[in-house]
Amino acid sequence: xxxKNKFDIDFFEFCFLVEACIPPTPIARAMFWEEVMNxxxxxxxxxxxxxxxxxxxxxxxxxxxxxxxxxxxxxxxxRFNPDNQYKIHTNYNDEVHDAFKWxxxxxxxxxxxxxxxxxxxxIKVPVKD
Numbered sequence: 001x002x003x004k005n006k007f008d009i010d011f012f013e014f015c016f017l018v019e020a021c022i023p024p025t026p027i028a029r030a031m032f033w034e035e036v037m038n039x040x041x042x043x044x045x046x047x048x049x050x051x052x053x054x055x056x057x058x059x060x061x062x063x064x065x066x067x068x069x070x071x072x073x074x075x076x077x078x079r080f081n082p083d084n085q086y087k088i089h090t091n092y093n094d095e096v097h098d099a100f101k102w103x104x105x106x107x108x109x110x111x112x113x114x115x116x117x118x119x120x121x122x123i124k125v126p127v128k129d
């Protein structure tokens with residue numbers, strides 16, 4: 001039986017942890033960076049997502065990564081940018097997905113995109129002030 005660990009940290013501590021994992025980093029930090037985008041994104045509130053996006057983008061390592069075209073940094077920005085969020089309606093069980101645009105595709109996680117043939121409607125989520 002697997003034992004699941006639970007660590008309670010507040011949002012401020014979480015931001016510092018994410019900041020310490022801005023790519024390029026060793027593998028353990030890189031794996032956490034991906035978890036932030038694929039798993040923890042869903043547990044954050046809309047406000048927390050926007051604040052984390054701003055926080056990380058102020059950090060010199062992130063700015064340098066974006067200038068150098070680091071794909072992991074650019075992907076983080078695509079995932080967390082409040083102005084890059086969409087509701088994707090599909091003809092597969094009439095599902096609606098929260099997604100973001102990366103290149104020409106809509107993604108729900110770093111390794112999962114929605115195939116164009118299933119998309120029936122794309123609605124851009126308005127940015128809240």
